[in-house]
Amino acid sequence: MFNRGFLLFVIVIGLLGWLAWAAATGSLDELLKRASDRAADTVSKTETSQPSEQPSDAQADAKAERELALAAWGERVRARRDERREAREAEAAAQAKRAEELAAWGAQVRARRDERRKARQAEAAAKAKRAEELAAWGAQVRARRDERRKAREAEIAAREKREAQLATWGAQVRARREQRRKDRQAAVEAREKRASELVSWGERVRRRRAERARARANSGGDAPKPKTDPQKDSRLEQSTRQAELDRQAEIERKRLADIEKKRAEREAAAKRELEAERKRQAEVARAKREAAAKLKLEREREIARKRKLAEAERIREEKIRRAAELKRWEEIERRRLTEVRAAARRPKPSPKAVACLDRVKSRAQEGIILFDTNNADINPASFSTLDAIAGEVTNCAGVRLRISGHTDARGTNDLNQVLSEARARSIADYLIGKGVDGKRLTVIGHGASRPLAPNTTPENMARNRRIEFAVQ
Numbered sequence: 001m002f003n004r005g006f007l008l009f010v011i012v013i014g015l016l017g018w019l020a021w022a023a024a025t026g027s028l029d030e031l032l033k034r035a036s037d038r039a040a041d042t043v044s045k046t047e048t049s050q051p052s053e054q055p056s057d058a059q060a061d062a063k064a065e066r067e068l069a070l071a072a073w074g075e076r077v078r079a080r081r082d083e084r085r086e087a088r089e090a091e092a093a094a095q096a097k098r099a100e101e102l103a104a105w106g107a108q109v110r111a112r113r114d115e116r117r118k119a120r121q122a123e124a125a126a127k128a129k130r131a132e133e134l135a136a137w138g139a140q141v142r143a144r145r146d147e148r149r150k151a152r153e154a155e156i157a158a159r160e161k162r163e164a165q166l167a168t169w170g171a172q173v174r175a176r177r178e179q180r181r182k183d184r185q186a187a188v189e190a191r192e193k194r195a196s197e198l199v200s201w202g203e204r205v206r207r208r209r210a211e212r213a214r215a216r217a218n219s220g221g222d223a224p225k226p227k228t229d230p231q232k233d234s235r236l237e238q239s240t241r242q243a244e245l246d247r248q249a250e251i252e253r254k255r256l257a258d259i260e261k262k263r264a265e266r267e268a269a270a271k272r273e274l275e276a277e278r279k280r281q282a283e284v285a286r287a288k289r290e291a292a293a294k295l296k297l298e299r300e301r302e303i304a305r306k307r308k309l310a311e312a313e314r315i316r317e318e319k320i321r322r323a324a325e326l327k328r329w330e331e332i333e334r335r336r337l338t339e340v341r342a343a344a345r346r347p348k349p350s351p352k353a354v355a356c357l358d359r360v361k362s363r364a365q366e367g368i369i370l371f372d373t374n375n376a377d378i379n380p381a382s383f384s385t386l387d388a389i390a391g392e393v394t395n396c397a398g399v400r401l402r403i404s405g406h407t408d409a410r411g412t413n414d415l416n417q418v419l420s421e422a423r424a425r426s427i428a429d430y431l432i433g434k435g436v437d438g439k440r441l442t443v444i445g446h447g448a449s450r451p452l453a454p455n456t457t458p459e460n461m462a463r464n465r466r467i468e469f470a471v472q
Contacts, residue, residue, distance in 0.1 A: 106337060113330055120323055127319065134312055141305055148298060152291065159287050166280050173273060177266070184262055191255050195248065202244050209237070325454070332450055353471045356396030360469050363388040369427070369467050376422035378430060386427065389469075390434035400472040402442045403427050408464045409448045409455035421445030427467055442472060 349357075367385025371378060378386070393401060405424035407416040424443040432438045453460035 102337075102341060109333060109337060116326060116330070120326075123319065123323075127316065130312075131316075134309070138305075138309070145298070145302070148294075152294060155287075156291065159284070163280075163284065170273075170277070177269065181266070184259075188255070188259065191251075195251060195255075198244075198248065198251075202241075206237075206241070328449075329454075335450070349471045352396070353399045356392065356399045357401075357469065357471045359392045359396075360389055360401070363392055364467070364469065371423055371426075371465075374419070376419065376426045378426055386430050387434060390431045390436055393431060393436050393440070394434075398440075400440045400442065402444060402470045402472050404468040404470065405443070405445045406450055406464060406466050406468065407448050408461035409451070410461070413447055413449075416447035417445055419445075420447050424467065 363385065367382070367388065369378075369382045369385055393399070403424045405420035405422075405427075407420050407423075409416075411419075421443065422445070424445055428438070428441045428443045431441060448455070448464070451460075451464040452466070453463050455461050455464060
């Protein structure tokens with residue numbers, strides 16, 4: 001019994017394989033046509049046969065019925081084949097339409113990329129022109145600054161020279177004044193000495209006169225004494241003494257007047273020198289104030305220039321950063337286009353796999369998947385979500401999942417790549433620990449290369465830090 005069933009199974013399988021080959025090579029139609037013609041011939045022969053041929057007619061009827069059944073089965077096979085052909089044509093048309101849409105989208109992407117490239121080139125040319133203008137302006141500013149510096153140095157040198165000349169002149173004036181003072185003091189001492197000598201000479205003259213008078217008075221003998229008038233002599237001596245005193249007083253008066261005049265001259269000269277010194281000091285102070293004001297103005301201009309250059313540098317760096325961000329987004333868009341094209345070429349996943357993926361994504365969106373900062377340790381708040389995902393994956397027998405890790409743009413590209421792979425691996429390890437077959441899971445890290453939004457705000461960065469699930 002077993003051998004018969006096995007033999008029948010082999011025959012059926014062989015017949016089905018032969019029919020499939022015949023349908024693929026086009027010989028099935030000829031076979032069905034022959035079977036139909038043969039069935040028609042059999043029917044016509046049966047209708048015209050004699051009653052004495054009853055056994056052969058029954059066999060012919062059975063054979064005709066089999067051929068009719070075979071013809072009906074062939075019609076059904078052709079109908080199913082036509083349906084599959086129409087389905088393939090419809091799928092080919094849909095794929096062609098998707099290819100056209102992808103080509104149109106790629107043309108739009110290339111057009112936008114060309115526009116952005118032209119805009120970047122124009123911006124680079126404008127930036128280069130602005131840089132040249134800034135360089136020329138900086139050269140002019142430096143030339144003017146050097147000229148002002150040289151002028152200030154020349155002015156300072158001239159002022160120092162004037163100050164040195166004034167200091168030399170002041171020293172000369174002080175030396176001459178000291179010399180005049182010494183000369184005046186020597187003249188006063190000489191006059192005082194002459195006055196004292198005159199007084200001494202007058203005293204000697206008076207003593208000699210008194211001695212001669214006493215000598216005449218004491219002369220002896222009978223020598224006749226000259227007649228003298230004591231009153232007259234006294235008046236003469238008194239007048240002589242008075243004349244001497246008057247002369248000395250006149251000399252003293254002239255000396256005092258001369259001293260007073262010279263003192264007044266010295267005071268006037270000192271006042272003039274003091275006034276000149278004050279003017280000089282005022283001039284020096286004014287020059288210092290002017291120099292300080294010029295230096296302050298120059299410093300303010302230099303600070304303004306540096307601020308302007310710093311602002312220009314900041315704008316340039318911002319433009320470079322934006323250009324880099326735009327280039328990165330273009331690279332991301334190119335990768336997405338490549339992935340879309342690759343996905344279009346890949347066979348579609350089964351409805352069971354799509355339903356399983358939808359349930360997994362729904363569980364992930366309903367819950368949360370969090371990690372500790374700068375590492376791949378799963379936050380305990382994510383365990384309930386991962387348990388639900390593990391249950392859905394376990395129920396989807398035979399479906400293979402790809403776990404993708406993503407990070408924001410903070411940190412280096414290498415660090416973000418390693419961190420994204422480690423986090424995806426942590427999710428896979430957790431699911432394996434919950435009973436999921438590890439052979440059904442594949443992990444991949446994309447780092448910060450596939451953001452959902454620009455990494456400009458904390459909210460966008462939080463969106464870019466994610467775990468994604470896909471069917472392989």
